[in-house]
Amino acid sequence: MDQPAALLADIRERIAHAAGVARRQPGEITLVAISKTHPADRIVPLIAAGQRVFGENRVQEAQDKWPALREQHPEIALHLVGQLQSNKADEAVRLFDCIHSLDRPSLLTALAKAMDKAGRQVPCFVQVNIGAEAQKGGCAIADLPAMLAAARGGEVPVIGLMCVPPAGIEPAPFFALLGKLAADNGLAGLSMGMSDDFETAIMLGATHVRVGSALFGTRR
Numbered sequence: 001m002d003q004p005a006a007l008l009a010d011i012r013e014r015i016a017h018a019a020g021v022a023r024r025q026p027g028e029i030t031l032v033a034i035s036k037t038h039p040a041d042r043i044v045p046l047i048a049a050g051q052r053v054f055g056e057n058r059v060q061e062a063q064d065k066w067p068a069l070r071e072q073h074p075e076i077a078l079h080l081v082g083q084l085q086s087n088k089a090d091e092a093v094r095l096f097d098c099i100h101s102l103d104r105p106s107l108l109t110a111l112a113k114a115m116d117k118a119g120r121q122v123p124c125f126v127q128v129n130i131g132a133e134a135q136k137g138g139c140a141i142a143d144l145p146a147m148l149a150a151a152r153g154g155e156v157p158v159i160g161l162m163c164v165p166p167a168g169i170e171p172a173p174f175f176a177l178l179g180k181l182a183a184d185n186g187l188a189g190l191s192m193g194m195s196d197d198f199e200t201a202i203m204l205g206a207t208h209v210r211v212g213s214a215l216f217g218t219r220r
């Protein structure tokens, strides 16, 4: 096996193991390979190894890299995991199959318009500022009910909640809290867990894990 294929096999194995410990099926968990900053020639080997769901954090970078790759592999799903400016909503709706970073009412309005215009509904996760960090994006927990109510009234399909817990401390309590918020609001999707903590996230119910450096190596 070449190195990317071996890394992918290792991550899949760890996902299956964590799922087993939690008495879940590995198929309940979508591995989103976060390819931000990595050029197409690093992505191609993962596609060859069977990976079909990828994530980027910037609209412009995704637009530069992915149309050519997807021409070869139209079955690939592309997810947006980074902050989205409202003025990029049209491009995002055309390019992405899922958006993990819906975090404010103005973006909800912009996405609803863009989806209506494109005649295309893109499933979204509402990103929650789960550690109430001043510098971090995401909807405040207190604002979540209003945000979800507004989404229900419009064009935007919300499938779950997403978080990036505070760095440097045990993430499990934050994952558990996100899971409770999702359950309280009748949402099935949970986008949580990255390279360092995806197994913990799976034990606490993650349906989408976002793994970058463990698949691609460290970013510069």
Ligand SMILES: *Cc1c(COP(=O)(O)O)cnc(C)c1O
Residues within 6 Å of the ligand: 034, 036, 057, 081, 082, 164, 194, 195, 196, 210, 211, 212, 213, 214
């Ligand atoms: C970069 C990024 C990831 C992947 O992080 P790794 O630690 O490299 O696995 C996951 N989620 C978001 C929102 C990111 O920006």
